[in-house]
Amino acid sequence: MSVAAELSAEPAGEAFVRFENVQKSYDGEILVVKDLNLDIPKGEFLTMLGPSGSGKTTSLMMLAGFEPATHGNIYLDGQSINNVPPNKRGIGMVFQNYALFPHMTVAENLAFPLHVRGLSKSEIETKVRQALEMVELPEMGGRRPAQLSGGQQQRVAVARALVFDPNLILMDEPLGALDKQLREQMQYEIKHIHENLGVTVVYVTHDQSEALTMSDRIAVFNDGVIQQLSTPDDLYERPQNSFVAQFIGENNKLHGKVTKLTDGIATVDLDGGEVVTAAAVNVVANGDRTTLSLRPERVEIEPKKSSVDNIVTGEIRELIYLGDHVRTRMSVAGNDEFIVKVPNSAGHKPLAEGAKVKVGWKAEDCRALDPLTS
Amino acid sequence: MTDATLSGMDNAAQRAGADKKALLAADGTPLKQKLARTTRRMKFNAFMLTLPLVLFLLVSFVFPIGEMLVRSVYNPTGSNVVPQFAKAIQDWDENEGIPSEELIEIFVKDLATAAKNREVGKTVGNLATRINYEIPGSRSLFTKTARKVRRLEEGPYKEALFEIDKKWENPNIWRTLKRVTRDYTLSFYLAATDRKFDPDGSIVRADELYQIYLPILWKTIWLSALITALCFIIAYPVSYLLATLPLRTSNLLMIMVLLPFWTSLLVRTSAWIAMLQKEGIINNILVYLGLIGNEHRIQMIYNATGTVIAMVHILLPFMILPLYSVMKTIPPTYMRAARSMGASGTYAFTKVYFPQTIPGIAAGTLLVFILAIGYYITPALVGGNDGLLISNLIAGHIQRSLNWSLAAALGTILLVVVLTLYWVYNRLVGVDNLKFG
Numbered sequence: 001m002s003v004a005a006e007l008s009a010e011p012a013g014e015a016f017v018r019f020e021n022v023q024k025s026y027d028g029e030i031l032v033v034k035d036l037n038l039d040i041p042k043g044e045f046l047t048m049l050g051p052s053g054s055g056k057t058t059s060l061m062m063l064a065g066f067e068p069a070t071h072g073n074i075y076l077d078g079q080s081i082n083n084v085p086p087n088k089r090g091i092g093m094v095f096q097n098y099a100l101f102p103h104m105t106v107a108e109n110l111a112f113p114l115h116v117r118g119l120s121k122s123e124i125e126t127k128v129r130q131a132l133e134m135v136e137l138p139e140m141g142g143r144r145p146a147q148l149s150g151g152q153q154q155r156v157a158v159a160r161a162l163v164f165d166p167n168l169i170l171m172d173e174p175l176g177a178l179d180k181q182l183r184e185q186m187q188y189e190i191k192h193i194h195e196n197l198g199v200t201v202v203y204v205t206h207d208q209s210e211a212l213t214m215s216d217r218i219a220v221f222n223d224g225v226i227q228q229l230s231t232p233d234d235l236y237e238r239p240q241n242s243f244v245a246q247f248i249g250e251n252n253k254l255h256g257k258v259t260k261l262t263d264g265i266a267t268v269d270l271d272g273g274e275v276v277t278a279a280a281v282n283v284v285a286n287g288d289r290t291t292l293s294l295r296p297e298r299v300e301i302e303p304k305k306s307s308v309d310n311i312v313t314g315e316i317r318e319l320i321y322l323g324d325h326v327r328t329r330m331s332v333a334g335n336d337e338f339i340v341k342v343p344n345s346a347g348h349k350p351l352a353e354g355a356k357v358k359v360g361w362k363a364e365d366c367r368a369l370d371p372l373t374s
Numbered sequence: 375m376t377d378a379t380l381s382g383m384d385n386a387a388q389r390a391g392a393d394k395k396a397l398l399a400a401d402g403t404p405l406k407q408k409l410a411r412t413t414r415r416m417k418f419n420a421f422m423l424t425l426p427l428v429l430f431l432l433v434s435f436v437f438p439i440g441e442m443l444v445r446s447v448y449n450p451t452g453s454n455v456v457p458q459f460a461k462a463i464q465d466w467d468e469n470e471g472i473p474s475e476e477l478i479e480i481f482v483k484d485l486a487t488a489a490k491n492r493e494v495g496k497t498v499g500n501l502a503t504r505i506n507y508e509i510p511g512s513r514s515l516f517t518k519t520a521r522k523v524r525r526l527e528e529g530p531y532k533e534a535l536f537e538i539d540k541k542w543e544n545p546n547i548w549r550t551l552k553r554v555t556r557d558y559t560l561s562f563y564l565a566a567t568d569r570k571f572d573p574d575g576s577i578v579r580a581d582e583l584y585q586i587y588l589p590i591l592w593k594t595i596w597l598s599a600l601i602t603a604l605c606f607i608i609a610y611p612v613s614y615l616l617a618t619l620p621l622r623t624s625n626l627l628m629i630m631v632l633l634p635f636w637t638s639l640l641v642r643t644s645a646w647i648a649m650l651q652k653e654g655i656i657n658n659i660l661v662y663l664g665l666i667g668n669e670h671r672i673q674m675i676y677n678a679t680g681t682v683i684a685m686v687h688i689l690l691p692f693m694i695l696p697l698y699s700v701m702k703t704i705p706p707t708y709m710r711a712a713r714s715m716g717a718s719g720t721y722a723f724t725k726v727y728f729p730q731t732i733p734g735i736a737a738g739t740l741l742v743f744i745l746a747i748g749y750y751i752t753p754a755l756v757g758g759n760d761g762l763l764i765s766n767l768i769a770g771h772i773q774r775s776l777n778w779s780l781a782a783a784l785g786t787i788l789l790v791v792v793l794t795l796y797w798v799y800n801r802l803v804g805v806d807n808l809k810f811g
Contacts, residue, residue, distance in 0.1 A: 066710055086713040087722075099711035103729045112725070113715035164715065 015039035015075070016200050017063065017168065022072035024058050032058050034224040036072070040202065042167075045194050047203045047211040050221030051247070057172060059221070060204045064170050065089050076168065087116075092161035092199075094171040098153045100145035106132070106156050107141035113164040131159040134193070151182045158190060162197065171203045175210065187213050208248050212236065220244050236295075241282050242369040245293035252299070252338050253372065254292040258283050266368045268292060272333030276310040278366040289371035296339040298365040301328070301357055302349065308360035314338060316355050326351065332359060439789070446562055446782035452555025455491075455501040456484035460555035468552065468575070471545040475532050482523045482531045489520040507777070508550050508561065508571065515541050546573035562783040587767065587784065594764040595791070597682060598746035602693075604686045605742050606735065609693035613734075616694070617701035631694050634687065643755045646684045650675040650756075676758030684752045689745055693738040700734030736803040744792050764788060 017040040024033040033055040040046050048056035061067040063074060065086030073080050081089055100109050107128050114124040132138050135155035145153055154174060161169050171190075175183045191214045194201050205211055211218045212232040220227045220235065220243070228235060228244045239245035246253075254276075260267035266280035268290060276292070283290050300308060314332035325341045328351060332338035340359060342351065351357070397405040453460040459481045466473055473481075488498045502516035522538050535542045550573055553559070564570055564577060568585040572578050579585070612631065616624050634642060649655050657671045666672065674680055704727065712722035750765040757766070764784060771781035 064710075064714055066713075086710070087716045087718055089714075090716070091714060093711065093714040095707045095711055097705065097707065099705070099707040101708060101712075101726055101730075112712070112717070116716040116721060160715070170714075 016042040016044075016077055017202065018073075018075040019059070019063075020073045020075065022059070022062065022069045022074060024055070024062060024067065025070045031070075031224055033062075036224075036226065038219060038226065038229070040200060042200055043198050045191070045201045045203065045214060045216045047205060047215040047218045048221055049205055049208060049211040049218050049247075050227075051206060054221035055224040056204050056206075056219075056221040060170055060172055060202060063202065064091055064093055090164075090166050090168075092164065092166035092169040094157045094161045094169065094174040096173045096176055098145070098157040098174075098177075100153055100156055100160070102145055104144075105141065106137070106143050106145065106148070109145065109156060110141075110160050110163050113160070117164060127163055131163040134162070135159045135189075150178050151186065154178060154182075154186055155189070158193065162193070162199070166199070168200045168202070171201065173205055174203075175205075175207075183210070184213075190214065212248075220247060222247070238281075239293060239367065239369070242291045242293065242372045245367065245369060246372075250296050250339060252294040252296060252332075252335065254294065254333055254335055254338075254366075255371065256290060256292065258286055258288045258290055258368065261286060265363055266290070268368060270333040272335075274312045274333050276312065276333075276366070277363040278368040279364050281367045282369040290368045291370065291372045292366050293369055294361060294366045296327075296341045299340045299359050299361050301340060301342055301351070301359055303358065303360035307362075309363040310366070311358050311360040313356055314359050316351055316353050316357060319351055319353055330357075330359065442782045442785050445779055446786045447558050447560065449504065449559055449562070449779050450557045451495070451500050451504040452551075453557055454496045455488045455498060456481065456555065459484040463548075463552045463555060466548075466552060468545075468549050472532070472543065473548055475530060478535060479529060479531045482526060482535065485520050486523045486526070489524050504554055505550065507565065507780075508554060509547070509573075512541070512547070515539055515547075549573050549575070562779045563787075565780055566783040566787055587764075590762065590767055591764050591787070591791075593678075594747055597678060597761075597763065598743050601682055601685050601689060601746045602739050602743045604682070605690050605693040606739060608686070609690060609697055609738065610731075610735075613694050613697035613701050616698045617704070618706065628698075631691055635691055639688065639751060640755075642688060643684055643752055646680070646687070646756060647675060650680055650683065675756050677760040678757070679761070680756040680758070681753045681761030681763070684756050685746060685749060688752060689742045692741045692745060696737035696741065697731065697734040700731050700737075704730050732803065736799060740796070740799055743795065747792060748788060 017038075019036045019038040022033060022036040023031055025031050032053075036055075036059060038059075048059060050056045058067060062069050063076075065081070065084065069082060073082055075081065076089065076091075100106075101112070104112070110128045110131050111124050114127055119127070128141065129138070132141055135158060137152060137155055137159075140148065140152065140156070145156065148156065154177075157174065161171075174190075175186050178186060187210055190201075194214075203211075203214065212235075215232055217229060217231055218235050219229045222243050227247075228240045230238070230240075235244065236249050239248060242253075245251050254268075254270055254272075256268040256270040256276075258266050258280075259269050259275075261280055261283065264280050265277050266283055267275065267277050269275055270292075278292050303311060305311070312333055314330040316328060316330050317336065318329040320327040320329075323344065325343050328340045328342050329336075330338045330340060338359075399405050399408040459477070462477055462480050463473070466477060485498065488496065488501070491497055498516055498520040502513045505516060506513040519535070519538050519542075523534075526534055541547060550571075553561070553571060553575065561571055565580075566587050568580045568588045569577055570580050612627070616627055616631070618624075619627065647654070651657070652671045652673065654675075656674065657666075660666045661668050661671065674683070708726050708730070709722050712726040713719070717725065747763075748765050749763060750769060753761050753763045754766055754769070757763070765788070768781045768784045768788075771777045771784070
């Protein structure tokens with residue numbers, strides 16, 4: 001939590017959306033959102049990422065105005081919007097199942113926010129046509145939503161959220177109903193629309209690869225708290241705690257106890273008996289329990305002594321051939337699920353199941369984080 | 375495509391002149407024939423499953439309705455009671471005034487035979503009743519004449535008849551007799567719409583005093599529409615609550631909605647009598663609160679008000695359930711989406727929510743209106759005179775006045791009204807869009 005507060009305090013331009021000490025409870029017993037502080041600058045694509053029940057959707061609904069904040073303030077463009085009803089906030093929104101009105105045609109759906117705003121007939125026609133062209137569905141205006149494919153409905157939903165030129169777009173798991181291939185294609189399309197229009201986007205998803213692909217910054221939610229707020233590469237390379245390391249990407253866990261702490265390098269006695277060094281990120285003192293986080297692609301098999309800081313011996317349990325690399329499951333320092341990605345490069349020694357091999361890594365690639373109980 | 379079907383097609387093509395489109399199965403028989411053979415058993419099974427229902431409907435629904443339609447136009451009283459005369463008079467020219475001696479002889483002999491007859495439907499009384507529908511007050515003329523002609527041995531019959539009663543000298547009696555002794559007649563439909571045949575055969579409106587069916591039919595339609603409208607106004611918000619509240623609360627509410635279904639109709643109606651009568655709970659409370667004086671107690675039952683109140687209560691679930699089932703399928707995100715696009719709550723409701731509930735509204739109103747228009751027991755119990763509906767008149771003709779043909783004509787008119795309504799609904803909403811839940 002302290003980490004999140006630190007990061008969100010970083011001035012990243014004038015805050016366009018600001019959550020200030022926001023709390024939310026539905027039943028008066030459990031806080032779904034605990035003391036949320038978050039600044040979103042204008043034009044940013046920010047993703048709220050987290051498992052279900054982490055408070056990300058609730059936060060989005062508070063911003064949209066569908067749920068009141070139990071405590072705290074939400075600001076939009078410098079104005080507190082706590083008492084502004086959703087229809088006066090001027091926020092475009094894309095819903096999980098698109099929420100396209102089934103009794104209206106695509107064009108009528110797009111015209112809806114314009115009618116509400118009392119635009120003239122010709123203005124509405126122009127804007128609807130432009131919006132349909134933007135999402136490359138110029139011929140579909142006369143159809144009903146049910147006559148469109150999932151991907152087309154998705155595009156119409158995006159167009160409808162954008163057609164009245166809002167400065168802020170909220171997206172609540174908009175790609176959840178699409179198949180994998182279409183989802184990836186739509187990720188790029190939404191990203192391009194964001195880049196072209198320069199609107200601010202707050203995007204909610206539980207899919208980490210979606211978040212990494214699209215976002216400028218990602219806020220990782222768990223248990224009602226932002227665990228880390230960083231750029232995608234930071235989030236992957238430098239997770240601040242064990243939850244983020246677990247949640248984003250693949251990760252090897254090694255449990256142990258800190259025995260020495262110097263210059264940001266911790267010496268850790270692993271539960272399996274080995275002693276290794278790691279970057280001290282989320283450990284405070286000697287004797288602390290810690291969980292080391294190590295990305296599979298940063299582990300070397302049979303390393304040269306000079307290129308790595310730590311070398312331990314492990315036993316190969318399983319080899320899975322994946323073309324460009326061999327996914328190797330090993331037993332290392334008591335962890336049977338230790339994964340190493342061995343690149344399929346020339347001159348590599350063939351590996352065999354059951355063989356004992358040395359594995360090694362640099363201290364800086366291995367991060368000593370808060371202990372996980374398992 | 376397999377080789378077998380390919381070669382089958384080749385074979386077919388080689389048989390020049392044969393229908394080129396007829397695909398053949400692997401063994402050479404036409405594919406359509408093969409398919410029909412394999413699905414025949416399935417169709418037979420499906421038919422056998424529905425057979426009990428089909429038979430039941432035939433016996434209890436299709437046949438009675440057909441019977442009713444026939445009875446409303448077919449009334450063979452004339453040819454049952456005076457068979458020779460009924461046949462002979464059809465050739466008689468109405469402009470002659472009084473029939474010839476021969477025709478009257480046939481009439482008198484038929485009447486004399488009929489006077490001895492005790493078989494149900496073939497007595498002089500039956501004919502007298504039938505004539506009485508056309509010329510009120512002429513019943514006694516027939517019964518009296520029938521008694522006297524038994525002693526009449528020989529002619530001239532015309533003078534004898536005139537001696538029995540002067541009314542026989544009136545040509546209108548004979549004209550009416552000619553019309554009445556036909557087996558098929560429209561007079562019951564005319565009666566049901568407050569019209570009648572003039573003695574000279576033209577259709578005229580009944581006297582003001584006898585105009586009862588059309589006003590009651592219009593009142594039935596109007597009260598049914600009112601009941602439907604009230605049901606809709608009450609049911610719509612309740613259904614909305616049912617569809618949007620958390621499951622536990624909505625289940626409780628649903629039980630309260632369904633509770634009337636589990637209570638006997640008579641119990642519910644009696645409860646309304648206890649509530650609404652002059653010395654009833656509501657009047658007592660109003661008097662107690664000083665809103666009305668003790669001598670000005672409101673008459674809320676045994677009139678149209680009572681009928682409307684009790685029937686709204688009884689028919690309410692039929693409105694709530696279709697509305698609920700449609701509203702249940704409308705996700706709350708539609709309203710949220712509309713609001714996020716700037717629509718006020720009212721605008722979002724009228725443009726987004728309401729249009730999507732139309733199939734439920736259509737089903738609910740159709741159901742309630744059709745049930746209301748034919749409702750019998752509640753108006754009979756709490757309607758008094760003012761709150762009687764057309765079905766009460768139909769029941770009266772079946773049970774008391776025994777004019778079944780008129781009851782059938784009224785019933786048929788009611789059926790036509792309902793079918794017309796259904797047709798209009800189908801044009802406006804589309805029956806495929808109806809959702810009964």
